[in-house]
Amino acid sequence: xxxxxxxxEALNIQEGKxxxxxxxxxxxxxxxxxxxxxxxxxxxxxxxxIRENEKEKRKERLKxxxxxxxxxxxxxxxxxxxxxxxxxxxxxxxxxxxxxxTFGTGTKxxxxx
Amino acid sequence: xxxxxxxxxxxxxxKGQTVTLRCDPISGHDNLYWYRRVMxxxxxxxxxxxxxxxxxxxxxxxxxxxxxxxxGTYSTLKVQPAELEDSGVYFCASSRGGAYNSPLxxxxxxxxxxx
Numbered sequence: 001x002x003x004x005x006x007x008x009e010a011l012n013i014q015e016g017k018x019x020x021x022x023x024x025x026x027x028x029x030x031x032x033x034x035x036x037x038x039x040x041x042x043x044x045x046x047x048x049x050i051r052e053n054e055k056e057k058r059k060e061r062l063k064x065x066x067x068x069x070x071x072x073x074x075x076x077x078x079x080x081x082x083x084x085x086x087x088x089x090x091x092x093x094x095x096x097x098x099x100x101x102t103f104g105t106g107t108k109x110x111x112x113x
Numbered sequence: 114x115x116x117x118x119x120x121x122x123x124x125x126x127x128k129g130q131t132v133t134l135r136c137d138p139i140s141g142h143d144n145l146y147w148y149r150r151v152m153x154x155x156x157x158x159x160x161x162x163x164x165x166x167x168x169x170x171x172x173x174x175x176x177x178x179x180x181x182x183x184x185g186t187y188s189t190l191k192v193q194p195a196e197l198e199d200s201g202v203y204f205c206a207s208s209r210g211g212a213y214n215s216p217l218x219x220x221x222x223x224x225x226x227x228x
Contacts (some may be wrong), residue, residue, distance in 0.1 A: 099211070
């Protein structure tokens, strides 16, 4: 089966540092990977998408990589702020006309002032 | 634009009862999805509508779950009769297009507790 594995342990980092979250997938490469942010009691909020043929995508302080050899995506937040504290979800999707995505369980990030 | 809204935000029912969850997608979004997170697990796909048509309901757990989207606007998800294992958070998401380049917009979910 197609799985997404994220480190279930919380990640604590100091404000101003770069946070790096890891997402590993099993079996064949997905057509794309998505990253979402989720705050307590709220639904996931889409942040970034990276396709299989892309190595890296950036959006403001966010950067995502896709390594098909390692079967891994890394999600970076540079110059992290306490407001970045949340759970970050990785999701994989396959080609097709709709988004039946498979989520990981998420990694909780805590940015300490 | 108004986001995806779900009602109720919380529901506590007894085993054997019926519950109906409602989702209002963003106006103009033809694609509507239901996802669910049971405690300690990842968010999982339940089904997908395009307008009023079910395109994929492969994630629906069993025939106690019935989703509808009459008129292609809001959607309901009925659980009848509810079982303890149905407890979890039910998320609705919508997108304008179906493909990956049309981001999913999620509602805040309905937390269902079956006692």
